[in-house]
Amino acid sequence: MSLHLTDITLTYPDGETRLTALDHVTLDVSRGSLTAVVGPSGSGKSSLLAVAATLVTPDAGTVTIDGITTTGMTRGELTALRRHKIGIVFQQPNLLPSLTAVEQLQVMAHIDGRSLTKDRGRAMELLGAVGLADHAHRRPHQLSGGQRQRVNIARALMNNPTVLLVDEPTSALDHERGAAVIDLITHLTHQQGTATVLVTHDRAHLTAVDQIAEVHDGRLHLPTPAQ
Ligand code: ADP
Ligand code: MG
16 A cells, blocks of 8 residues: 555634534555545545645644655655655646646656756656657647646656646546546556546546545545455
């Protein structure tokens, strides 16, 4: 197991009281496996990813990545952990307009203090893995929405993370392109060996995932055991 969320409770201030976004959530995801998280809007899906990403500290419960429990870590330690162990794909790609596809990936290595040239090989390999080897030198405005999302996914894998967290990657795409993105994430999970959590509102594409977790009012249910 590479990502463990254990008995996580997260609340937000809500006027005089507090709103419970996550209510005693426990989830284990192994490397090379994909867990889909589905549930209605406002049920706590993005909150779950934010806690798993160590971007938000829960009121109670623990996050363990690669055997490292994050409780009590400083901000600097969490930043380093995220950089080395966690790939995050948000709904909107947020690519830098002036950089080409390959440069978007190389920037990740640069932030990490590694050499740009050395990491060009890894960047090109990942662009190949997402089917964009021929588009490495295009800037975001020269790519379609689906292609930009593929660059976004490749970028999240640049630092070879243990954990890949993906929030509603298909929401801006049509059905066919959405299905292709989910297939790609499934493929990359196996190929790169990430412990992947994929949040999606669209159950239609979830044919090849290892487990489907449902969130309702901050509570997580695992109705279908892994096949
Ligand atoms: P989902 O991703 O399933 O739509 P979220 O995790 O975004 O759900 O939200 C869960 C609940 O927590 C919702 O009621 C939402 O309004 C609330 N919430 C989310 N983020 C915040 C925040 N930063 N401050 C206060 N309430 C929040
Ligand atoms: Mg959300």
